Amino acid sequence: MTWLDLPADTLFGIDNLPYGVFSTADDPQRRRLGVAIGTWVLDAGAAARAVGSPDPLLEAPSLDPLLAAGRPAWTRVREALTRWLSDPAFRTVVEPCLVPAEGVALHLPFTVGDYVDFYASEHHASNLGRIFRPGSEPLTPNWKHLPIGYHGRSGTVVVSGTPVVRPNGQRKAPTDAAPTFGPSRRLDIEAEVGFVVGAASELGTPVAQEDFAEHVFGVCLVNDWSARDIQAWEYVPLGPFLGKSFATSVSPWIVPLDALPAARVAPPTRDVEPLPYLDDRDAKQPWGLDLAMEVRVNGSLISRPPFAGMYWTAAQQLAHMTVNGASVRPGDLFASGTVSGPDRGTEGALIELTWNGERPVTLDDGTTRSFLDDGDEVTITATAPGRDGGRIGFGEVTGRILPAR
Amino acid sequence: MTWLDLPADTLFGIDNLPYGVFSTADDPQRRRLGVAIGTWVLDAGAAARAVGSPDPLLEAPSLDPLLAAGRPAWTRVREALTRWLSDPAFRTVVEPCLVPAEGVALHLPFTVGDYVDFYASEHHASNLGRIFRPGSEPLTPNWKHLPIGYHGRSGTVVVSGTPVVRPNGQRKAPTDAAPTFGPSRRLDIEAEVGFVVGAASELGTPVAQEDFAEHVFGVCLVNDWSARDIQAWEYVPLGPFLGKSFATSVSPWIVPLDALPAARVAPPTRDVEPLPYLDDRDAKQPWGLDLAMEVRVNGSLISRPPFAGMYWTAAQQLAHMTVNGASVRPGDLFASGTVSGPDRGTEGALIELTWNGERPVTLDDGTTRSFLDDGDEVTITATAPGRDGGRIGFGEVTGRILPAR
CATH class of the missing domain: 3.90.850.10 (Fumarylacetoacetase-like, C-terminal domain)
Known part of the structure; x- marks a missing residue:
């Protein structure tokens, strides 16, 4: 369960947490790694910093470093994101890292290889x-x-x-x-x-x-x-x-x-x-x-x-x-x-x-x-x-x- | 004509000057942009620095920036390389930037897109x-x-x-x-x-x-x-x-x-x-x-x-x-x-x-x-x-x- 107030039938619940790359209108050149939850996008890099665990994989302007990091890193990052969005102890510091999804621009999230x-x-x-x-x-x-x-x-x-x-x-x-x-x-x-x-x-x-x-x-x-x-x-x-x-x-x-x-x-x-x-x-x-x-x-x-x-x-x-x-x-x-x-x-x-x-x-x-x-x-x-x-x-x-x- | 002493039938004369990426045995991790001439490879970035015209396009570990720079940059760089290898006035500073071709490792010179x-x-x-x-x-x-x-x-x-x-x-x-x-x-x-x-x-x-x-x-x-x-x-x-x-x-x-x-x-x-x-x-x-x-x-x-x-x-x-x-x-x-x-x-x-x-x-x-x-x-x-x-x-x-x- 997340401390966010989400409708029961949300398609972006705590068990989903898809990754993307977004920017906001006030700084359209700055691409950030985001995670969708409910009608929000969590600024993943900012959240990691806010909880005191800054993560270079989440600071990149694309998913490329996270993709390259492999399965153990994927598991670790997902567990951390789930914890930050579930444990009420994190709410105060993580909530300010949520951006309304309707206001963001979404970008091609990774460099396509083949x-x-x-x-x-x-x-x-x-x-x-x-x-x-x-x-x-x-x-x-x-x-x-x-x-x-x-x-x-x-x-x-x-x-x-x-x-x-x-x-x-x-x-x-x-x-x-x-x-x-x-x-x-x-x-x-x-x-x-x-x-x-x-x-x-x-x-x-x-x-x-x-x-x-x-x-x-x-x-x-x-x-x-x-x-x-x-x-x-x-x-x-x-x-x-x-x-x-x-x-x-x-x-x-x-x-x-x-x-x-x-x-x-x-x-x-x-x-x-x-x-x-x-x-x-x-x-x-x-x-x-x-x-x-x-x-x-x-x-x-x-x-x-x-x-x-x-x-x-x-x-x-x-x-x-x-x-x-x-x-x-x-x-x-x-x-x-x-x-x-x-x-x-x-x-x-x-x-x-x-x-x-x-x-x-x-x-x-x-x-x-x-x-x-x-x-x-x-x-x-x-x-x-x-x-x-x-x-x-x-x-x-x-x-x-x-x-x- | 180049100030290098090249055989008349060389396939890598001053009118060729192909680009590649090389490293040498003493520093195999350091990839450098090179130009073939005779039996030599010119360290292009080093040559640009030696003549007092350092060029970021020639300092990269691949041809990627030079490729992206477009035709005017290609013309400018080729003219400069030709001048440095032709005009005897450059010989003293450029000659130390030549590496024997037989000793270098050659790498994939650019990131392949499609x-x-x-x-x-x-x-x-x-x-x-x-x-x-x-x-x-x-x-x-x-x-x-x-x-x-x-x-x-x-x-x-x-x-x-x-x-x-x-x-x-x-x-x-x-x-x-x-x-x-x-x-x-x-x-x-x-x-x-x-x-x-x-x-x-x-x-x-x-x-x-x-x-x-x-x-x-x-x-x-x-x-x-x-x-x-x-x-x-x-x-x-x-x-x-x-x-x-x-x-x-x-x-x-x-x-x-x-x-x-x-x-x-x-x-x-x-x-x-x-x-x-x-x-x-x-x-x-x-x-x-x-x-x-x-x-x-x-x-x-x-x-x-x-x-x-x-x-x-x-x-x-x-x-x-x-x-x-x-x-x-x-x-x-x-x-x-x-x-x-x-x-x-x-x-x-x-x-x-x-x-x-x-x-x-x-x-x-x-x-x-x-x-x-x-x-x-x-x-x-x-x-x-x-x-x-x-x-x-x-x-x-x-x-x-x-x-x-």
């Missing part, structure tokens, strides 16, 4: 296979043997709220004789869950599934904006490139793995036997996570993607990503791939929700969308089971489409 | 199409309309000399019922040329071909190690991933664009009309570059790839990479793709040289290779036309294969 995007929803991969490769098997033969992924552009990962300029590019419908150049006509979203690496691994040495929590710090929400017309023309044979690289938005709050014990669930049964490094059938608790996501366009709820059904877990993804000896480093971000469930209204991308534009979605104002219009604002939120029947919030990742330049 | 690998040799793309997709058109329909590329793993870009551990991974021959796990049996090289971005661009704003030299600082050599068996099984539909991400080696010396005026040549005639942003037919001088490359395995020359024949130039690649609004930042690295010429013995990868293992290459010791053995050392070198009929050297990128762990 950004990898996976493709772990069987429903999403099947849907896209049917749409992009009609007449072929929806899933490629490798799909159930390994978590398919690719590297995205880390330099264009932006924080929630950053406007997204509609990309220009080459588009060619199968019936066109040649490609044309211009603004994407099929601008889409991909609702995903991102995993933020903290502790580095050594080049040449894989990270086994059981070491997942030693390396992964926390979880955020990701909107992997996608220009489907650009993507469709460019992606054979080397994969998505400009159809994705113009922007990837992330939520500003990183929910620590330590906040998610009640969210862990068994992943779906796999119908192909995994190779040993991907096998999690004997794991005491595999890394399925029961996040309930919601996607809104201009405030209208258009989808409720269920993360619990993802075929591949983040622990499998990390094991796969490093099994060839590739190293990870602080700030590496890997995303789940679009989260799509089996049912109508649970798909995490418009191309699936509207079946390639054939059945547009209707928004609350009566307008319809096949893909995004200029001015549209997309917001993805999620919650997960927390302690004692409560819920853990992930905040939101949002972005508005600006016209092409 | 790493993009292109696919710009028509011969290479055609050869791989024939090998990976027999029975289909060798080139995909998009190949002559856009420079195909994908993002690689920047966290595993390593400097020349770093050993490369043979990757483990999933391999499946078309005749196998299921994939097996183990060390790659088809470990290959890709001889490439890399372009190092200096000045950043703004998110949402493309970089036109004519602004290439405002953003690109210099050129290095790249060996994009490739595990063909892992790659073949994983790469449909999202592109290469673990088949590449275990290591990418770069040469330690970054040759500035300013050293390459004599190397610029017209690219080959394109047989498909490019869209306007890719059109370089009216450019005063397009960015074809006449680098003559050599590939050696254990000292045996196995290939001489000709860079001048690349279908897409680096200026076209940068224009394409940013046409969707993606930004670049200091330290971004983009590589040409494997450099393969039209003739036998000019291919930049073993899979082409040996035609998928069907015609092994014979080394000087009489042994043959289809792909790389443990212990093999691969070295790629290149030179380009310099001033007055001389040659500019790029040094080398080398790496030895260690057994899988």
Whole structure:
């Protein structure tokens, strides 16, 4: 219990404590490490100083040093924050370090190392296979043997709220004789869950599934904006490139793995036997996570993607990503791939929700969308089971489409 | 002319002056910015101090600040270095800042931002199409309309000399019922040329071909190690991933664009009309570059790839990479793709040289290779036309294969 007066159904309770980086209007250049609690942001560095335990990890203008410090430091810092916000003895000195959340600006909280995007929803991969490769098997033969992924552009990962300029590019419908150049006509979203690496691994040495929590710090929400017309023309044979690289938005709050014990669930049964490094059938608790996501366009709820059904877990993804000896480093971000469930209204991308534009979605104002219009604002939120029947919030990742330049 | 006594055929003459980062055995932790000249490395920061013009850009332990400083700073620094090494008046104070090259350790000279690998040799793309997709058109329909590329793993870009551990991974021959796990049996090289971005661009704003030299600082050599068996099984539909991400080696010396005026040549005639942003037919001088490359395995020359024949130039690649609004930042690295010429013995990868293992290459010791053995050392070198009929050297990128762990 915290000494703060929080509503029982808060999504930012004492069992959550996600980390972010904020600034305030009176000193917009000064970035500080913050922790969300209720409708407040705790200035973590100031709190540490106030209680007489200044901590260099909490004084940085980003999460980078904390990420690099590794699991023992993460545990120590979380325990301290929990104590300061729970033990009434700390109230007098810590309360002045709380800043109203509504007044702060939130920034990209860490320097993104490599950004990898996976493709772990069987429903999403099947849907896209049917749409992009009609007449072929929806899933490629490798799909159930390994978590398919690719590297995205880390330099264009932006924080929630950053406007997204509609990309220009080459588009060619199968019936066109040649490609044309211009603004994407099929601008889409991909609702995903991102995993933020903290502790580095050594080049040449894989990270086994059981070491997942030693390396992964926390979880955020990701909107992997996608220009489907650009993507469709460019992606054979080397994969998505400009159809994705113009922007990837992330939520500003990183929910620590330590906040998610009640969210862990068994992943779906796999119908192909995994190779040993991907096998999690004997794991005491595999890394399925029961996040309930919601996607809104201009405030209208258009989808409720269920993360619990993802075929591949983040622990499998990390094991796969490093099994060839590739190293990870602080700030590496890997995303789940679009989260799509089996049912109508649970798909995490418009191309699936509207079946390639054939059945547009209707928004609350009566307008319809096949893909995004200029001015549209997309917001993805999620919650997960927390302690004692409560819920853990992930905040939101949002972005508005600006016209092409 | 320099006051240093250099042989007429030196590859590191006063018209080259590539930048790197070095340390010496007496103080291995102290990284310094160096410039190669003859058989010497000039301690650039020390030289600036010695002549009474200390420069913070030259005092850093990496090229990062110099890269970020942009074209005017690059011109100023190069002019100063040229003056200090040319004007005999500087000799007394500058000569003590020269360190014998043979005694220094060379490091990864900059922090790699995003790493993009292109696919710009028509011969290479055609050869791989024939090998990976027999029975289909060798080139995909998009190949002559856009420079195909994908993002690689920047966290595993390593400097020349770093050993490369043979990757483990999933391999499946078309005749196998299921994939097996183990060390790659088809470990290959890709001889490439890399372009190092200096000045950043703004998110949402493309970089036109004519602004290439405002953003690109210099050129290095790249060996994009490739595990063909892992790659073949994983790469449909999202592109290469673990088949590449275990290591990418770069040469330690970054040759500035300013050293390459004599190397610029017209690219080959394109047989498909490019869209306007890719059109370089009216450019005063397009960015074809006449680098003559050599590939050696254990000292045996196995290939001489000709860079001048690349279908897409680096200026076209940068224009394409940013046409969707993606930004670049200091330290971004983009590589040409494997450099393969039209003739036998000019291919930049073993899979082409040996035609998928069907015609092994014979080394000087009489042994043959289809792909790389443990212990093999691969070295790629290149030179380009310099001033007055001389040659500019790029040094080398080398790496030895260690057994899988």
